[in-house]
Every structure is written in structure tokens, then in C-alpha cells.
Amino acid sequence: MSHSERAEILQGTLDLLVLQTLLFGPMHGHGIVKAIQRSSEELLKVEHGSLYPALYRLEQKGWLASRWEKTDKGRPMKVYRLTAAGRKQLVIEQSKWEQFQRAMGLVLRQRPQE
Numbered sequence: 086m087s088h089s090e091r092a093e094i095l096q097g098t099l100d101l102l103v104l105q106t107l108l109f110g111p112m113h114g115h116g117i118v119k120a121i122q123r124s125s126e127e128l129l130k131v132e133h134g135s136l137y138p139a140l141y142r143l144e145q146k147g148w149l150a151s152r153w154e155k156t157d158k159g160r161p162m163k164v165y166r167l168t169a170a171g172r173k174q175l176v177i178e179q180s181k182w183e184q185f186q187r188a189m190g191l192v193l194r195q196r197p198q199e
């Protein structure tokens with residue numbers, strides 16, 4: 086699938102994607118981007134310009150925590166992890182997504198009256 090055919094991510098969906106991705110363990114920002122791409126079979130692409138403000142926002146809400154760690158090359162990198170509050174929020178966000186998905190399905194299955 087080409088870059089232009091990838092689905093754009095709805096603003097509210099990014100929180101859910103980040104929380105779900107970090108459920109599997111701590112990651113740095115670029116790792117989160119790559120994990121979302123891989124797990125969506127390259128259909129979703131998160132731009133770094135969208136990700137970092139979301140990470141900051143989620144950290145401010147207490148759903149993520151971060152710390153600086155040195156890489157193999159000795160360069161510091163900020164690593165994010167899900168907090169207990171973030172795990173609880175993930176369940177809430179998943180429920181919201183399922184409701185949205187159900188509502189969209191209902192609307193899209195409607196057929197015109199003849």
C-alpha cells in the first residue's frame with residue numbers, strides 16, 4: 086500500500102493507539118511509531134509531529150511516565166511506559182472505540198427506503 090493510501094488517524098484515536106502499544110512494554114517515540122505501523126500491517130502511519138504532543142499530553146494526564154535512558158551508542162533517549170492510571174484509561178478508551186465502531190457500523194449498514 087502506498088504512503089498516500091494509508092489511513093489517516095483520527096485525533097482521539099491516537100491516545101488509544103499509544104496506550105495499546107505501550108501495554109507491551111516501554112518504548113521510545115520512534116519505536117511507538119514503528120510498532121503502530123507494524124501492528125496495523127503498514128496501514129496506519131503516525132507522524133512524529135502528532136506523536137510527541139500526544140505523548141506529552143498523556144504524560145501530563147498521568148497515563149504515561151518517561152525517563153531518559155542511554156542507547157547502545159551512548160546517546161540519551163526518552164522512553165515512555167504505561168502507568169497504572171494509563172492501564173485503566175486504556176480500558177475506557179477501548180470501550181469508547183467499540184461504541185464508536187458499533188455506531189459507525191449501524192449507520193453504514195443502513196439502506197435507502199424504496
